[in-house]
Amino acid sequence: MIALIGLLIGVALGLLLQPDVPLWLQPYLPIAIVAALDAMFGGLRARLEGVFDEKVFVVSFVGNAVIAALIVFLGDQLGVGSQLSTGVVVVLGIRIFANVAGIRRRVFGA
Amino acid sequence: MSLLADLLAGKLLDPGYAEAAARRARRPDAPGGPLRRGRRGGGVLLVLVLTGTLIAVAGAEVRRSEPVAAERRSRLIDEIDARTAETDALRRRLDRLRAETERQRAAALARGDAGHGVRSRLARAAAAAAAAPATGEGLVVTLDDSPRDDPDGLAARGGARGRVYDRDLQVLVNGLWAAGAEAIGVNGQRLTATTAIRSAGEAILVDYRPLTRPYEVTALGDPGRLRDAFTGSAADRRLRALEERYRIRYGTRGAPDVRLPAAGPVRLRYAVPREEDGQ
Known part of the structure; x- marks a missing residue:
């Protein structure tokens, strides 16, 4: 419940404030979102399995975002930014799918 | 630790939660106290x-x-x-x-x-010099690449499909000049005696401007006489052979009223202004 409220507050904040994203930060925005989604679904699955831990959740969120941004930044410096972004999205996407599969098994028993 | 191996084995991808849960199970009351709650x-x-x-x-x-x-x-x-x-x-x-x-x-x-x-x-x-526009009756020769999905075409025999090259256009234009054409235009571009027909990459350029298919070569002159002189000439025989072997499209038709524009700006090569006129 608190999670849903938090998400709604965040969306409302983002839509209301409409902060200007600086140009150098723009390539990291989609990556950050995918990393955040990964952490979110991981947390949801853990919650449904009854092993949720706040510290793990926060650390996994921050860690995911930082590592993803770092990889993309490094790729940009090396000239393979788009390829590394693809790699990050693929890995995180696989994790999201696996977590959603776990959630599905929990919720629907299928 | 391989991602795909873990995925196939159906393992937890993030072992952090499981470890934390195991830690809590070992120490049931210490970190889960009221403050943390x-x-x-x-x-x-x-x-x-x-x-x-x-x-x-x-x-x-x-x-x-x-x-x-x-x-x-x-x-x-x-x-x-x-x-x-x-x-x-x-x-x-x-x-x-x-x-x-x-x-x-x-x-x-x-x-x-x-x-x-x-x-x-x-x-x-x-x-x-093709410096003035020309009108009159004439002959229009159409050339085009072979159809893309021609089952009998060269593609079926394992080659590239029949394409019209700059050489073919050159031969055609020279054949038409030889047949007595008074003026010639390709896709509406007037040719002079010195206009270049060449190819750059895949495109054919006339006067350094690219053409698009199909290629329509218009020759001004009496259609009957032009056709008589052109039919059976070396250019006509060559194009017929190309049509037969590579299935390029090749056809001629008379046109009662064709209009050709003047060629691009004429450069004077020998004429110079007279000095005493002050012009």
Whole structure:
């Protein structure tokens, strides 16, 4: 419940404030979102399995975002930014799918 | 630790939660005390607020950049339209000035007997140099690459499909000149005696301007006589052979009224202005 409220507050904040994203930060925005989604679904699955831990959740969120941004930044410096972004999205996407599969098994028993 | 191996084995991809749960199970009351319970939810709330903000900002960003791109494109299109209109206006002005020059020259030459001779010589030279537009009846020869999905074409035999090359156009144009054409145009571009027909990459260039398929070569002259002279000539035989072997499209038809524009600006090679006239 608190999670849903938090998400709604965040969306409302983002839509209301409409902060200007600086140009150098723009390539990291989609990556950050995918990393955040990964952490979110991981947390949801853990919650449904009854092993949720706040510290793990926060650390996994921050860690995911930082590592993803770092990889993309490094790729940009090396000239393979788009390829590394693809790699990050693929890995995180696989994790999201696996977590959603776990959630599905929990919720629907299928 | 391989991602795919873990995935296939159906293992937890993030072992952190399982480890934390195991730790809690070992020490049931120590970290899960009242203080922690009270703070529980704060971090989750913070992270989720952040996630929501990120998503909203990204969505807003995408929506904001859409009109920018559209605006940029429409600005480019406007610029293209403006430049095209400008070019058209300049071309119209050029035509007007050329007609004016022509008229004044005709008026000046009409005064004396010597002028008449010069005028007819000038008219002949202009026709030969393709400096004046030409109209009349003529012959239109159409060339095109072979159809893409021709089952009997060369593609079926394991080769490239039949393409018309600059050589073929050159042969055709030379054949038409030899057959007595008075003026020749390719896809509406007038040819002079020195106009180059070449290829650059895949495109055929006439006077350094690219052509698009199909290629229509218009020859001015009496259609019957042109056709008689052209049929059976070396150029005609070559193109017939290409049509048969590579299935390029090749056909001729008479045209009662064709119009060919003047060729591009004529460069004077030998003539110089007379000095005493001060012109």
